[in-house]
Amino acid sequence: MSLITVGTMAFDAIETPFGKVDKIVGGSATYVAYAASNYVQPIYQISIIGNDFPAAEIDALKNRGVELEGVEVVPDKKSFFWSGKYHLDMNTRDTLVTDLNVLADFNPIVPEQYQGSPFLMLGNLMPKLQLSVINQMKTRPKLIVMDTMNFWMDIALDDLKEVLKKVDVLMVNDSEARQLSGEFSLVKAARVIMNMGPKYLIIKKGEHGALLFHEQHVFFAPALPLEEVFDPTGAGDTFAGGFIGYLAKTEDISFDNMKRAIIVGSALASFCVEKFGPDRMKELTKAEIDDRINQFVQLVNFDIDLV
Numbered sequence: 375m376s377l378i379t380v381g382t383m384a385f386d387a388i389e390t391p392f393g394k395v396d397k398i399v400g401g402s403a404t405y406v407a408y409a410a411s412n413y414v415q416p417i418y419q420i421s422i423i424g425n426d427f428p429a430a431e432i433d434a435l436k437n438r439g440v441e442l443e444g445v446e447v448v449p450d451k452k453s454f455f456w457s458g459k460y461h462l463d464m465n466t467r468d469t470l471v472t473d474l475n476v477l478a479d480f481n482p483i484v485p486e487q488y489q490g491s492p493f494l495m496l497g498n499l500m501p502k503l504q505l506s507v508i509n510q511m512k513t514r515p516k517l518i519v520m521d522t523m524n525f526w527m528d529i530a531l532d533d534l535k536e537v538l539k540k541v542d543v544l545m546v547n548d549s550e551a552r553q554l555s556g557e558f559s560l561v562k563a564a565r566v567i568m569n570m571g572p573k574y575l576i577i578k579k580g581e582h583g584a585l586l587f588h589e590q591h592v593f594f595a596p597a598l599p600l601e602e603v604f605d606p607t608g609a610g611d612t613f614a615g616g617f618i619g620y621l622a623k624t625e626d627i628s629f630d631n632m633k634r635a636i637i638v639g640s641a642l643a644s645f646c647v648e649k650f651g652p653d654r655m656k657e658l659t660k661a662e663i664d665d666r667i668n669q670f671v672q673l674v675n676f677d678i679d680l681v
């Protein structure tokens with residue numbers, strides 16, 4: 375089984391109440407690839423980098439079964455750069471800088487070798503580019519999952535709505551769901567957004583878990599209460615990678631299996647926040663992941679006698 379992932383490969387500068395890093399590797403596609411590669415390989419990556427992206431990081435991805443033929447390297451330009459500062463609650467952050475750099479003239483090309491892949495993860499990226507990738511697929515993937523953020527809602531809403539018509543699952547956080555739908559109630563917001571195209575909607579609520587909507591159904595996955603959260607950057611992308619990686623591995627895209635996939639995504643995201651950048655994701659073992667998934671099962675497992 376294989377999976378295509380499209381998104382940014384970046385440098386991030388991050389400030390949290392627990393520390394600060396000036397330049398660390400990040401990007402939506404980087405986190406998705408690290409997470410999804412725990413379940414499925416190869417990961418067919420589509421992205422763009424400048425001449426500054428470290429060779430060691432490329433090698434680390436290749437060692438995880440990430441194919442980089444679809445990653446364009448621009449010799450005389452810098453990689454995408456993002457900088458953010460988290461508030462004390464760690465659930466909200468301010469974007470300080472978004473330097474598109476190479477991303478400004480990115481024209482993603484789906485290599486021939488990637489064609490026919492049944493799972494497509496559209497990581498956070500300009501909606502126009504997400505759409506271009508969908509349109510290049512000769513056979514429509516079995517499942518198209520899309521992530522996005524308020525940044526694109528602010529500057530490219532019409533394009534974003536075009537992509538929404540073509541995807542199966544959309545992932546956004548609660549404030550983005552409210553912004554996109556114009557509704558405060560997340561139940562109403564879900565209805566409005568599913569009318570825009572996606573049959574499934576995942577609303578992420580940071581440390582308060584995630585909701586999966588489909589038709590009249592709703593499923594809630596908690597987030598694991600953690601003692602220490604150092605850096606939430608990439609948690610959403612890691613969640614997405616775990617979600618689609620699990621679906622690709624099990625080859626089952628039913629609502630019931632999506633419930634499991636959400637727990638897997640939540641478990642992987644709970645590791646991501648333990649260290650700055652993708653470092654924690656690089657060292658994860660299968661035993662650690664399985665153990666954490668079991669902790670999620672215990673977290674919501676109870677019996678009750680109705681009296």
Ligand code: AMP
Nearest residue numbers: 382384400401456498607608609610611
């Ligand atoms: P997350 O915390 O899951 O929302 O993802 C954070 C990652 O997304 C960082 O590593 C950034 O490099 C990347 N990122 C931030 N802003 C954007 C954007 N506008 N488009 C694509 N990727 C972005």
